[in-house]
Amino acid sequence: MSKVFVEYAIKPEYREPFLIYMQQWQHREGRLELLEGTDQKGLYVEIWNGVSYEEYTHLKQVRLQGKQGDLQPDWEAWVEGGLRKLHMWHFAAVSSSKKGL
Numbered sequence: 001m002s003k004v005f006v007e008y009a010i011k012p013e014y015r016e017p018f019l020i021y022m023q024q025w026q027h028r029e030g031r032l033e034l035l036e037g038t039d040q041k042g043l044y045v046e047i048w049n050g051v052s053y054e055e056y057t058h059l060k061q062v063r064l065q066g067k068q069g070d071l072q073p074d075w076e077a078w079v080e081g082g083l084r085k086l087h088m089w090h091f092a093a094v095s096s097s098k099k100g101l
Contacts, residue, residue: 001049002050002051002052002053002091002092003049003091004051005089006045006086007043007085007087008075008079009042009080010078010080010082011079012042019075019076022046032046032047033047034047051090053090
């Protein structure tokens with residue numbers, strides 16, 4: 001089992017289009033969960049479940065390239081601080097090589 005975490009803050013003026021866009025993604029991708037900080041309004045974390053490392057590298061490349069026509073929003077404009085403030089990580093389950101642990 002693997003997960004991808006994406007973390008960023010969305011500028012207040014882009015909150016509504018962002019939420020509409022992410023809702024569409026959630027309907028298309030059943031493995032996406034979107035969370036907003038309760039003590040930091042506008043701070044978001046995406047949790048993608050069951051994403052292979054190859055899928056992750058593709059997702060990261062597409063996301064960090066910025067706007068891709070009508071398919072991708074202008075993340076550079078939406079994210080506080082631009083794309084350099086959009087962070088992505090891929091995690092895989094840890095398994096022990098020793099039996100009984």
